[in-house]
Amino acid sequence: MKRHLLSAADLDLPDALLILDTAAELAAVADRPVKKLPTLRGRTVVNLFFEDSTRTRISFEAAAKRLSADVINFAAKGSSVSKGESLKDTALTLEAMGADAVVIRHSASGAPHRLATSGWIRGSVVNAGDGTHEHPTQALLDAFTMRRHLAGGVGDLAGLDVVIVGDVLHSRVARSNVLLLRTLGAKVTLIAPPTLLPVGVELWPCSVSYDLDSSLPTADVVMMLRVQRERMSAAYFPSAREYSRRYGLDVNRMKLLQPHTIVMHPGPMNRGMEIAAEVADSPRSVIVEQVTNGVSVRMAVLYLLLGGSELSDGSNGVPVSEGRPL
Amino acid sequence: MSFVLRNVRPLGGAEVDIRISAGRISAIELSGTIATDGAIEVLGAGMVLLPGLVDLHTHLREPGREDAETVETGTRAAALGGFTAVHAMANTDPVADTAGVVEQVWRLGRASGWCDVRPVGAVTLGLAGSQLAELGAMADSPAAVRVFSDDGKCVWDAVIMRRALEYVKAFDGVIAQHAQEPRLTEGAQMNEGAMSALLGLTGWPAVAEEAIIARDVLLTEHVRSRLHVCHVSTAGSVEIIRWAKSRGIDVTAEVTPHHLLLTDDLVATYDPRYKVNPPLRTAADVEALRDGLADGTIDAVATDHAPHPIEDKDCEWADASPGMLGLEDALAVVNTTMVESGRLDWAGVAARMSVAPAGIGRLSEHGRPIAVGEPANLVIFDPSASYVVDPNAGASRSRNNPYAGRELTGRVRATFLHGDPTVLDGELVARSNV
Numbered sequence: 001m002k003r004h005l006l007s008a009a010d011l012d013l014p015d016a017l018l019i020l021d022t023a024a025e026l027a028a029v030a031d032r033p034v035k036k037l038p039t040l041r042g043r044t045v046v047n048l049f050f051e052d053s054t055r056t057r058i059s060f061e062a063a064a065k066r067l068s069a070d071v072i073n074f075a076a077k078g079s080s081v082s083k084g085e086s087l088k089d090t091a092l093t094l095e096a097m098g099a100d101a102v103v104i105r106h107s108a109s110g111a112p113h114r115l116a117t118s119g120w121i122r123g124s125v126v127n128a129g130d131g132t133h134e135h136p137t138q139a140l141l142d143a144f145t146m147r148r149h150l151a152g153g154v155g156d157l158a159g160l161d162v163v164i165v166g167d168v169l170h171s172r173v174a175r176s177n178v179l180l181l182r183t184l185g186a187k188v189t190l191i192a193p194p195t196l197l198p199v200g201v202e203l204w205p206c207s208v209s210y211d212l213d214s215s216l217p218t219a220d221v222v223m224m225l226r227v228q229r230e231r232m233s234a235a236y237f238p239s240a241r242e243y244s245r246r247y248g249l250d251v252n253r254m255k256l257l258q259p260h261t262i263v264m265h266p267g268p269m270n271r272g273m274e275i276a277a278e279v280a281d282s283p284r285s286v287i288v289e290q291v292t293n294g295v296s297v298r299m300a301v302l303y304l305l306l307g308g309s310e311l312s313d314g315s316n317g318v319p320v321s322e323g324r325p326l
Numbered sequence: 327m328s329f330v331l332r333n334v335r336p337l338g339g340a341e342v343d344i345r346i347s348a349g350r351i352s353a354i355e356l357s358g359t360i361a362t363d364g365a366i367e368v369l370g371a372g373m374v375l376l377p378g379l380v381d382l383h384t385h386l387r388e389p390g391r392e393d394a395e396t397v398e399t400g401t402r403a404a405a406l407g408g409f410t411a412v413h414a415m416a417n418t419d420p421v422a423d424t425a426g427v428v429e430q431v432w433r434l435g436r437a438s439g440w441c442d443v444r445p446v447g448a449v450t451l452g453l454a455g456s457q458l459a460e461l462g463a464m465a466d467s468p469a470a471v472r473v474f475s476d477d478g479k480c481v482w483d484a485v486i487m488r489r490a491l492e493y494v495k496a497f498d499g500v501i502a503q504h505a506q507e508p509r510l511t512e513g514a515q516m517n518e519g520a521m522s523a524l525l526g527l528t529g530w531p532a533v534a535e536e537a538i539i540a541r542d543v544l545l546t547e548h549v550r551s552r553l554h555v556c557h558v559s560t561a562g563s564v565e566i567i568r569w570a571k572s573r574g575i576d577v578t579a580e581v582t583p584h585h586l587l588l589t590d591d592l593v594a595t596y597d598p599r600y601k602v603n604p605p606l607r608t609a610a611d612v613e614a615l616r617d618g619l620a621d622g623t624i625d626a627v628a629t630d631h632a633p634h635p636i637e638d639k640d641c642e643w644a645d646a647s648p649g650m651l652g653l654e655d656a657l658a659v660v661n662t663t664m665v666e667s668g669r670l671d672w673a674g675v676a677a678r679m680s681v682a683p684a685g686i687g688r689l690s691e692h693g694r695p696i697a698v699g700e701p702a703n704l705v706i707f708d709p710s711a712s713y714v715v716d717p718n719a720g721a722s723r724s725r726n727n728p729y730a731g732r733e734l735t736g737r738v739r740a741t742f743l744h745g746d747p748t749v750l751d752g753e754l755v756a757r758s759n760v
């Protein structure tokens with residue numbers, strides 16, 4: 001695996017499986033009375049958030065702390081355009097602090113690539129969501145969740161029918177999921193109004209449909225994406241009500257699902273918009289579990305990016321037996 | 327001062343000797359037959375001789391952004407690239423929308439002496455698109471402006487565009503349009519297509535360029551004026567312009583070196599060096615542009631040389647300023663993409679990089695035949711010398727060279743401006759020496 005995790009496309013099948021398997025072993029730690037491993041003691045993980053996302057930051061923070069890393073939270077306001085500190089100067093500051101890994105969240109697509117390839121820092125870069133580009137750890141935690149429920153918690157996701165519904169155009173979650181699910185062998189269908197699909201989506205390794213109802217009966221997973229009401233003002237759809245009627249997952253649509261089908265959402269949800277409260281709170285919903293799994297998957301990513309280097313001398317209590325350095 | 331150019335090949339033809347005196351070509355004879363007679367000899371060694379290049383689209387940034395470029399540094403870069411005349415774009419600070427500003431730029435060009443500087447006047451006040459600038463005053467000023475453009479901004483309002491096209495007929499002007507429908511390109515970051523979908527960057531659709539060009543050629547036909555289309559970047563634009571020319575509409579068009587060579591897959595690096603407006607397009611567009619340039623649908627190569635200081639590129643893609651350097655490598659790019667592939671001969675290169683742009687800009691001393699009595703605005707080009715582009719080696723004040731690290735073929739060996747060398751042996755000639 002590469003030194004950075006910038007895109008779900010950075011992961012080939014062995015990499016992806018290694019992360020999922022490692023996450024499964026690390027998940028067991030969460031059940032212990034002491035939820036901490038000494039694995040990354042002395043290592044510094046910086047959470048560099050140019051965009052507010054408390055849930056993602058907390059998840060990475062918990063992951064790093066459970067591996068005993070030192071965590072620095074760096075909430076950078078704005079960007080060079082909005083007269084904040086520039087990405088470059090921020091990066092140089094982090095480098096001076098000796099960051100071993102930088103977890104970056106940014107409103108600009110490609111900001112993690114810039115950080116990783118500009119020569120500003122030496123540490124590993126983990127993309128925690130960049131603009132409308134990607135969010136690879138979200139895709140990993142989604143895959144982890146699907147595997148637990150529908151694949152016995154092991155192996156790949158071959159043959160799984162995954163339906164992703166909503167604002168694909170602006171969704172980093174959708175992009176990362178399409179790439180990772182393809183690697184893991186699942187069959188993906190994107191469903192959205194044509195206005196919320198990017199030009200060029202026809203080249204993606206998935207199918208595309210404008211009709212939700214016809215895709216639901218065969219789905220094993222239905223993943224609802226957040227749709228911002230403000231998209232309405234840019235004429236992506238006529239009204240929240242119409243969107244909800246055509247593309248929202250409500251109780252009636254839920255009845256079309258197979259008994260084993262799970263419902264996912266990356267959060268935060270717009271209840272009543274893309275997903276009805278009854279669906280979000282139903283037994284099919286694994287939305288809360290996605291959050292839990294997020295910590296395990298992010299532990300695995302940090303461990304594999306950082307623990308595989310000079311610290312892995314066998315004395316660090318790593319619970320992974322056959323892990324190879326990524 | 328007199329010069330004898332030995333063994334040069336005008337437009338790639340047979341080797342001759344050429345004498346330059348009093349700013350003009352005074353003799354063209356068989357190789358080895360012109361006596362030196364106290365003149366300075368320049369050994370051409372079988373290299374290609376072209377009329378000095380003319381750029382229709384140069385951002386010299388002065389006044390206002392002297393941290394990016396000045397008339398002095400920009401024209402040095404022009405001379406090194408083989409240019410003897412450049413059109414300085416109007417989007418300076420203050421905007422070149424008055425006779426005062428265009429005259430200032432014109433005077434700075436005269437003072438620098440590295441090439442002729444022809445200011446482009448803004449079409450509308452402050453490039454704001456709502457009120458015509460004093461086009462007549464700029465035309466009548468010593469700068470004698472003939473090309474008007476709101477480059478960087480599109481004259482999107484159809485009525486303003488119509489009036490501008492009509493108004494400049496009084497002084498043989500031309501409107502050079504940066505064709506970009508503004509609503510279709512709000513927040514646009516790169517070509518809209520497979521790559522923008524993958525990279526999560528807001529798309530700049532080809533139709534936003536093509537729709538404006540289609541509208542403008544029809545307006546031009548209606549009011550019987552003259553239109554020039556800046557930096558054509560899509561296959562569809564080439565088709566529309568081809569159609570317009572077949573109807574006899576007086577439209578000309580330019581393509582940049584970067585749109586002839588680079589494609590939008592480079593954006594996958596998120597390296598803002600590749601951010602430019604209009605954006606890099608697909609390989610199919612590049613093919614159509616090369617075809618259009620070869621068959622004359624596209625009249626001219628124009629650099630859109632757009633210097634930016636390091637901090638404007640050393641950032642996130644979305645925050646970076648669009649634009650690329652172009653003057654110093656333009657001829658090598660055209661050689662690499664058009665001549666080496668057999669699509670254009672040297673007469674064709676002279677037509678597209680000198681004759682046509684000089685004609686569009688109404689320059690009388692440039693784009694002339696290589697003949698006795700003609701002004702000695704000339705460039706000697708070695709078409710076989712390849713080099714790896716080093717952005718730090720350039721004369722531009724900026725470093726945003728999109729070809730950095732790339733190998734290109736062909737180097738400018740000498741440039742003559744009104745009979746005096748600005749470049750010899752590929753190096754600038756100190757102006758005090760001439």
Ligand SMILES: [Zn+2]
Binds near residue numbers: 479504604
């Ligand atoms: Zn332009």
